[in-house]
Every structure is written in C-alpha cells, then in structure tokens.
Amino acid sequence: MKKSKVWLLIGFSVLLLGVIGGIVLGGQSASSIEYPEPPDEALKEKVNANIIHNENKWTTNNTHDGEIIKVDDTYYVFSTDYKVAGEPTPGIMVRKSTDLIHWEFIGRVFESVPEEAREWTNGASIFWAPDVVEMDGTFYLYYSVSEFGTKNSYIGLATSESIEGPWQDEGEVFKTTISDDYKVNAIDPGIIFDRDENPWMVFGSYQGGIFITELDRNTGKLKQPGDEGTLIANRGSQDHQALEGPAIIFNEDTDMFYLTVSYGWLEDTYNVRVGRSTDITGPYTDYNGNDLVDIQTNTGSPDVGTKIVGPYMFDNDSGWQGTGHNGLLKDGDDYFLIHNARAGHDIFWSHLHVRKMVWTEDGWPVVSPQRYAGEVEQPISEKDVVGEWEKIVVDRLFDDMRSSRALTLHKNGKVNDTDGEDYWELSGDNTITIYESIGNGEFMTTSAIVLPAWDWENWNETIVFTGLDDTGTAIWGKKVE
Structure with a gap:
C-alpha cells in the first residue's frame, strides 16, 4: 500500500471516531464541564419498607428538622426524633458524612427527655428541632420539647467536649406556657453569631412569630434571663398561619444577615422563605422590600418572604413534598442549605436533602x-x-407542588420559538439571563446561575440553573437532553 493511502485511511478513521464521539455525547464532545460522580444508587430509593427497623440503613431516611455543623473534615446533622410507620425512639438523631452525599446514622444524644423538660410540657416524650454550635472548644446543643399544638414549650441546653458526645444536660434556656405573657413559643432554636462573634438565638413558631435574643457566650444561656428579645418575622394575627424553623446566616461578601423561615404544613406544602438585613435584629425584608414582620396586613399573606425552596416535581419522578425546615452551612467559600423532603407518592417518608446555595449578582x-x-x-x-x-x-x-414544563434554548439565542421574541444570553462565567416578552417591547427577565449537577430523576449528569425573575420569584431549570 502506498504511503498516501495509509495517511488517507488514518485521517478517515480519526474523523469517523470524532463523529461517533459527538453522537455518543449528544453533540457535546468538546464540553469541558467537570461533572459530579454518580452517588450510591441506594440513595435513589424514596420508600423502602425493608429498612424501617434497621437504623444502619437509614442514610437520609427519617430525617426531620435537621441542623448541620462541620467539625474538622466531617459533617454532622442533628434532627428531630422521627420514624416512618411507628413511634420514634427519643433522643435527638445524629448522622454524619464526609461528602454531604452519603450519610451514616450514628445514634442519639439522649435516651429520654430530661425530667424538667418533660414535666414542664406535661409529659412530652420526644425532642424537636435541635441546633448545635461550637464555642471556645465546647459544643453547645440546643433542643426543644413541646406539648404538641400548645405554647407549653421548653428550650434546653446540653454541652460536650466532643461532637459525638457524651452530652451533659445543662437545663433550661427559655420556656413558655399557654398562660404566660410571652408572645413567643419556646421552640425551634437556631444559633447565629454577630459580627463581633457574640451568640444569638433565633426561635419561635406559629404562635407569636419568630424572635431573636442574645446569649451569654460563657454560659450558652440567655444574656438577660427571661428576655424573649425582638420580633423579626410574623404572619399576622390569624391563628395557625404556619411559620417556623428559623435559621440565620451571615454573608461577609454582602455584609448582610439572611433569615430563613418555613411556611406551610410539614407533610406537603412546607417551603423555605428568606429575608435579609444589615442588622442581626432586623428588620428583615424580602426581594420586594416586604418586612417579614407581616403584622400590618393581618392576612398571613404568602406573598411575604422570597421563596427559594418549595414542593416540586420534574418529569419521570413523583416529586418531593414537605420541602421545609432548613438548616444553613458556610463551608469555606461554599454555602449549603439542608431541609426535609417527603416522597411525592408517600408523605410519611421524610428524607434529608442537601442543596448547594449560590448568590445572585444583587446578593x-x-x-x-x-x-x-x-x-x-x-x-x-x-x-x-x-x-x-x-x-x-x-x-x-402557591405552596402546592410545582411541576416542570418544557423549555428550549436555541443556538440562535431564541427561547422555545426560533422566530419568537423571547431570547436568552450567557454572561460572565456562568450567568444566564432569559428574556420573556410581556408585550409592548417589554420583557420579564430571569437572571440565574448555571451549575453542573447530578440528575436524580434520570440518573445521569446534567447542568441546571437557579435564579430569580424581576418579581423575586425563584426559577429552576434542568437540562434533559
């Protein structure tokens, strides 16, 4: 064979391999995206009756009201006593992970509710909504016990030299009854530090709203005993307007505090809202400038608070309900939000969800x-x-489940209709802006961050976007090609 023919065949083979590669990779053979590795396939299971009585296989199952802390290279989640299809064993559940993906159930903090808390709450036997922080080499665990549906509630404190215990109960931090003059309900404690590293406790629920009060760094208890502090979120004077699960995080880049709370019922409409403030004691306002203390309307309006997580359903899946009661974590330069999520086809199966949190250009x-x-x-x-x-x-x-709809982003910059007015553009490293015509030459814009991701519904790598439109409504996207 002549040399020229050899080179011709080699060139043809290389070209053929390139074409095949492009087909196999869906036309994206030149992509340089670094995708995450596939998680353990066992995590695909939303409902698995075989693990109900086997705690070693719970992983993310039976997690409710979780709060997260990182100690050295390990992440820990402390959560409410919960078990599908039966009464939970009391004691504050603890899970740990080295990657925020694969979780190991490692046991409980206590064997029973301390006597003082149990007596105050008329025999309540389980713990709710803990939080844990480290101060000066000691871990402080805040727990709540409550007589369900009343303001007979108790926030207590336990301490330990190790995040995995043993824990020493330190007794009362704050307590309330149905007959006292406090507006707040002593439940759902969340600890945050101000700019000077002074600790504060944000707490409360349905009855009376969310309050924040300062703690004594030496004792971990209230700086001024009995002081319920400042009201920073409320849903009006109507009874049982769902509001609970507060958490606060500080962003040094924006120099602002961010308060997250949950609206809705924990089994289905649960959703996470956020407001921000330059001061740890508020006022906290949402994207549209509404104060999260919504007492001026007395309507419990769902239009207050920028909603960033809610019940959802992508194609090929039953979706997730009860996506509320979140925890917050800053890990180096990264931020994460964790929350409950219940299987769309069985609301009793509650899981831990961890989501990467990113920041829009306007903070x-x-x-x-x-x-x-x-x-x-x-x-x-x-x-x-x-x-x-x-x-x-x-x-x-609307707090019910939101379903996905198709979206096409064309090569010519158009959206859905190649000849339509709607269009998109990419700017910076990974910011997409989508322009949707609302008539008269005006557009509704959505600015979103594009990220690689794992597609949990279709079990493959993909990219997603997340952002807010001009009204402060969160918009999610997932590529399915």
Missing part, C-alpha cells in the same frame, strides 16, 4: 434544583446551554 441566595452530589461552580459555555430543558417556577403565591 440573594438561591439553591440548586438538584440535590448536592459534589458539583463545583465553574465556567459554562453557550454550547453547553443550548438544548432541551425542564423549567420550574417556584411560585411564592
């Missing part, structure tokens, strides 16, 4: 539409964005 937190799988924020190219997507509008006016 608002938004979260990934997909559970965290190890993804890293990175530059995204236009060719990676072009294709078929699913879009979810996390509507702040």
